[in-house]
Amino acid sequence: MASNEKGSLRAHPLKGSNLTTVRGINERLILHLVRTHGKLTKAEATRITGLSPNAVSVIFRALEAEGLLLRCNPIRGRIGQPSVPMKLNPDARYYLGLKIGRHTFDLIVVNFVGEVLARQTELHSYPTPADTLRFVKETLPSLLKSAGTSQNDIAGLNVAMPFELWSWTAEIGAPKSEMDRWRNFDLEAELKHLVPWPITVENDGTAACRAELVFAPLLMHRTWSIFSWAPS
Missing domain, CATH: 3.30.420.40 (ATPase, nucleotide binding domain)
Structure with a gap:
């Protein structure tokens, strides 16, 4: 993600909610962020939205299972497990x-x-x-x-x-x-x-x-x- 985009997100954060009753809102928020940035990792989505890592993982899995998100090539060369950015599936709808x-x-x-x-x-x-x-x-x-x-x-x-x-x-x-x-x-x-x-x-x-x-x-x-x- 470009540095100017990260700066913009820090200045104007888009926050989600960890309440299960607003799952649909959080899913739409994640889709909006992925659409805006082209690709997004779970770690980036967690930082931007304020959602818990577990909540973001659940949303990503649900959107991928529904065919709305596609996995990109893993980002290697960093400490820990490779990050896997997600992007919108053009053929989803x-x-x-x-x-x-x-x-x-x-x-x-x-x-x-x-x-x-x-x-x-x-x-x-x-x-x-x-x-x-x-x-x-x-x-x-x-x-x-x-x-x-x-x-x-x-x-x-x-x-x-x-x-x-x-x-x-x-x-x-x-x-x-x-x-x-x-x-x-x-x-x-x-x-x-x-x-x-x-x-x-x-x-x-x-x-x-x-x-x-x-x-x-x-x-x-x-x-x-x-x-x-x-x-x-």
């Missing part, structure tokens, strides 16, 4: 990301570390509910095939879109009658007729901030993530 933009639709498949495996984009003059559903229905089979995945591999569908699209008529030059269709349109309910996965709908600006918070430490040299598209 796959997700779909749908962006409903002011002038584009985007549908992507990403893996557990945020790598885009396949993407389909369609330009439009303005988004309508009917065109959104058509785009998902027509694009999904070929997108999954391009990503080398199937419906059974996908863990969830995350949607990013501007809220209150009916108020953007002047900015995007859309007919008010068409955009008013969004007022009472339940996007999540309609998408559930097309896909079997859990669905999350979020404001595109909020989603972009979330993606930057989660993926920026890993993606400094990349220009994509689940929802880090510029609004269009």
Whole structure:
């Protein structure tokens, strides 16, 4: 781990709890730390979180058994047993990301570390509910095939879109009658007729901030993530 990263962790520690009732919180904390740093040993996780060595070992074993973590090559040449860093398993989960933009639709498949495996984009003059559903229905089979995945591999569908699209008529030059269709349109309910996965709908600006918070430490040299598209 780089010295500046360790200094940052000492200044802003992320602490866990040794209470068994918060095991899920501690597991998410460990996954966040591994995602942030790329690789993490049990000793490093213990120092960062304040959890007991036994609690960290239990969490690492559970996450590895679930297929979320993979072992890296042991670090040798130090006193005692070699340390074994752990990293995220890219193939542990796959997700779909749908962006409903002011002038584009985007549908992507990403893996557990945020790598885009396949993407389909369609330009439009303005988004309508009917065109959104058509785009998902027509694009999904070929997108999954391009990503080398199937419906059974996908863990969830995350949607990013501007809220209150009916108020953007002047900015995007859309007919008010068409955009008013969004007022009472339940996007999540309609998408559930097309896909079997859990669905999350979020404001595109909020989603972009979330993606930057989660993926920026890993993606400094990349220009994509689940929802880090510029609004269009």
